Amino acid sequence: MVDVAVIGAGQTKYGNHPSGLKGMWAEAAERAFASVDQNFEPRCVDEAFIGSVAFGGGQLGNTAALLTEHSGLEGIPVRRVENACASSGFALRDAWMAIKSGQADVVVAGGIEKMNDLSPERRRFWLGVSGDTEWERLAGLTFPGTYALMARRHFHEYDSTHDDLVNISVKNHLHGFENEMAHIRKEVSFEKAQSGFMVADPLTLYDCCPTSDGASAVILAADHVVRQFTDDPVWLRSSGAGSDFLALHDRPSITQVRATQQASNAAYKAAGITAADVDLAEVHDCFTIAELMATEDLGFADRGEGGVFAREQRGVRNQGDVCINPSGGLKSKGHPLGATGTGQAVEVFKQLRGSVEDARQIRDAEIGITHNVGGSGATCAVHVFGRDRG
């Protein structure tokens, strides 16, 4: 079967972006195109998949056609992919499958979200309708609330505390501080993160990611055309995906995310690796408890040991077992919902090619993964990238 490589990747800076949808997408696409080493032009692309929850900007339908029109890609098959915060993780999966199937040779996967041109109320509306509206929303729950329920239960069942979440927040701000593309570039002390404003007890402001504008794009190519474009590809070795009940109360457990377990097991198996082989992981830390649970679900820590993993700094850059969120994660780099999944892929691509800022570079990185979650765990996509083809 065809192998798939990443030949280019780019993104906008996350945060309050001055441009609208068209300008943001054009910026990300331009950077992705420019990152391809040779012989690339937009007409090389056979198909595109663009993730977006589709709030902001006003173009809710046919967003993908609008965006390809403004990036020299008009005329190719294109569609918007929506899976809440995992939209572009699944766009990446769709792009990977398009090449694996032999249907296309060069495919763009991307994502975009314009979140800061809406009132806070409308932002909360869009965030809220990505969760279970009929039961959770009528019980007063948005995502801070659902993740707060997970956190308190995890504290109850295992040896974890809020201070473990504080360690995650401090780490991700440390990692994001040097990232020029990050939304919040500031180091945060343990004491400050510990005493944040309470949002949803026990989660404070420092446990929650910001709402960001942003766009990201990666360019994939089939093995038989890769050398036209680069001698230094990053191989997208596998794609795994899973799903679970939309609402928390329907799941067998609220201290683990079954969709992550399914997605990572499938991705590791297809890539022929285990969690111990992973050097860096872009993990979906929309809330700090999400990262703590993901370290368990992805196999970096044993069940119930996510708190200990964070406490012992085992996810810190060039210090622990595996670098968790070298970009700063959603907490520091930001979370433009539809752009997050492929934004994670941009970071892994650059890390594996050794092209991030010197201070952020993971030493001797060979294998990286992305972990992109929709909602409170209803959907998840995990991708394994490698310097080697595998």
Add this chain to the structure above:
Amino acid sequence: MNEVVDWQGYLAMFDSEALMIQSPFTHDGTIVFGADSDYTTMAIAGLHLLSSRGTEIATMRSLPLVNPSAVKSATGTTVVCDDENTEACEWNLLVGEEATLVFTNNLERNLGFHGPAELESLDPTFYADIQTAWEQELKPAHVSQGAYVSEAAYMEGAAARLAFMAQSTNANLIWPPRQLDADGQRLESPSQPLMASAIVESWTKLSAAGAPSEFALRAPVLGGIQTVFVRFEQGPCGVFLVADDEQYEPAIGDEVTFVVRRIYAQEGLIRYGMKAVPKLN
């Protein structure tokens, strides 16, 4: 005659022919509803009390101050308004000017109930703010920025939402209800009620600033909103807002029971649902 019972956040007095139920709150010398109560929620509580004492009411005549579909979903009782054919109604629901209801099957008798002299006086600012918030939220022109749950979607789940009706399959109960099973077969309609108490497995309190948009008008007045994740003895789990929680902070392991209260209003219609309250021993 005048034994006063604390029941689902209200005060009730009854005899063999009648039940009087009233709000425990006053404002400016008048009995008033609390933050999330109205005639509909109080009528449901009254019917639950009558049912618990062996009186099931199939059809009841009432002034149009209660929501018939909410009462029907929560209790099975059909509410018939005065201008309709009420000949089949054995029971009557009498609505007072104040937050008081009387259920009676004998309109000829003198209803000699005397409520308790001491009621809880609501803080005037709190009362005014919560009334203003509801009035604004109930205006048809008010567009909720919250999750849109259409009337069709709301009514589809009404029996599960207001009466805890669950689906029974292979000795397991499924709640909230689902459509098809893993064999592709349609599950039966909900017909088994869950037990009316559950154990708290987790909880949170959303700050007023972080509360969902549906609650944006009232959450600041209430000082935030509390939600519990509970497990019923029969297995299913659920999430519920907490009611009457001015003095209550949940804890994992607490036993809670449930009352029907207002959730929020959308497009001029009030959405009702179960809320959790601590179970009194």
